[in-house]
Amino acid sequence: MSDNNSANPLRHHKGRGAASNMAGRFTDYSSTREGDGWAVTAEPLERLLTEAIEEKARSIIATNQSPDIPFTQSINPYRGCEHGCIYCYARPAHAYMDLSPGLDFESRIFFKPNAATLLEQALRRRNYRCSPIALGTNTDPYQPLEKEKGITRTILQVMQQFRQPTTIVTKGQLILRDLPILAEMAQDKLVQIAISVTTLDNALKRKLEPRTAGPSARLRIIEQLSAAGIPTTVLAAPMIPALNDCELEAILTAARNAGAEHAAYILLRLPHEVAPLFREWLAVHYPQRARHVMSLIRQSRGGKDYQSDFSQRRTGTGVFAQLLRRRFHVATGKLGLNDRRLSLDCSGFRPPPEPGEQRVLF
Structure with missing residues (x-):
């Protein structure tokens, strides 16, 4: 059961991305609360606190064979993400736990305290074949909860000990905490980092990605990583038609000036529950532009909100x-x-x- 906590489904919690706690696709039924018209003013929304939930994982390395993804192994220390990015394509994963891809996704965060132990066990297996492991493929490994739990840091320490290469995607300033480790790994070509910069507009950032570092802070992250000799990519993603696509060149230029050497972009993806959540978000923040935005998205997705075909899901089709x-x-x-x-x-x-193991000298 999923409950929309607001009397008005188009009101939203301050500092949160989703406008509702809509039911996931596997839920048999859902309920909503709606105003009866008698209230003179809307009831104030209660502050939505973040709940950290311990998850004892059985394994930690996930594998994939998707032809459009540049890695075959990945690790996600967390399920859910407090950053609250409304467009996050990982939101539907919360439905597998009978939770909402909406507000639950950004306020009920699962963490894996045994991640580093599981990683070490996996890397010691005789049949393990080394290939880069991606961090941050679903949810951000440097989201706010990492400051308390430090799981990503322990994973990096294991990788450094094993000389295991890794790639990281983040928009969190907390990555600078691990700069000494990352700089040492970079010297041995063991790490590459991509910083996601979606917009240079602070007002849009606060609506689109409410609990993330601001645009200027992300450019400073790129600057400090690059200065430390760490190969750094700017990820201009997602590009949203009629919302932030006009900033593409400005984002790339600012990132290049900050020291980025590589760049990539992704057209907005709206799989499963992300599409209705994004439409709700548009209705709240950009009601006059909503129809135009969705029209351009469908023109780029074969007339649909989303197409999952590997050959086009990252870049889309059509004129736009x-x-x-x-x-x-x-x-x-x-x-x-x-x-x-x-x-x-x-x-x-x-x-x-x-x-206790004796080193082999010869």
């Missing part, structure tokens, strides 16, 4: 998608982004001796 792709390539060419190929080194992977 083709123009966006062309703009990206022209801008990156002028800025000298993506001129140098990124590579990680798996050749140095070595499980360190276990406690």
Whole structure:
């Protein structure tokens, strides 16, 4: 059962992305509260607190064979994300736990305290074959809860000990806490980092990604990572038609000036429950623009809210998608982004001796 906590389904909690706690697709029924018209003023919304829920994971490395994804292994220390980005394509995963992809996703966060132990066990298996492991593929490994739990940091420490290459995608300032570890790993070609910069407009950022670092802070992250010798990519994502797509060139330019050497972009994806949640968000924040935004999205998705085909889910099809792709390539060419190929080194992977194990000298 999922309950919309607001008397008006279009009101939203301050500091949260979703406008409702809509039921997931596996829920048999749902309920909503609606005003009867007698109230002179709407009831104030209660503050929505974040609940951290411990999850004892059985395994930690997930694998995939998707042809449009540049990694085959990934780790997600957390389920759900307090950043509250309304567009997050990981939201539907909360439905598998009978929770809402809406407010539950950003306020009921599962953490895996045994992640580092499981990773070490996996890396010591005789049949393990080293390939880069991606961190932050679903939810941000440097979301606010990481400051308290430190799970991502312990994972990085294990990776450094094993000389296991990793890639990281984040929009969290907390990554700078681990700068010393990351800089050392970068010297051995063991880490690459992508910083997501969705907009340079603080007002839009507060609505779109309510609990994330601001645009200026993210550019400073790129600057400090690059200065430390860490290969850094700017991820201009998602590009949303008639909302932030006009900023594409400005985002790439600002990131290049901050030290980014590579760039990528993704057209907005609206799988499963993300589509109705995004439409609710538009109705709250951009009601006069909502129809136009959704029209351009459908024009780029074969007349639908979303298409899952591997060949087009990241970039879309149609005139708008083709123009966006062309703009990206022209801008990156002028800025000298993506001129140098990124590579990680798996050749140095070595499980360190276990406690009490004698080192082999010859």
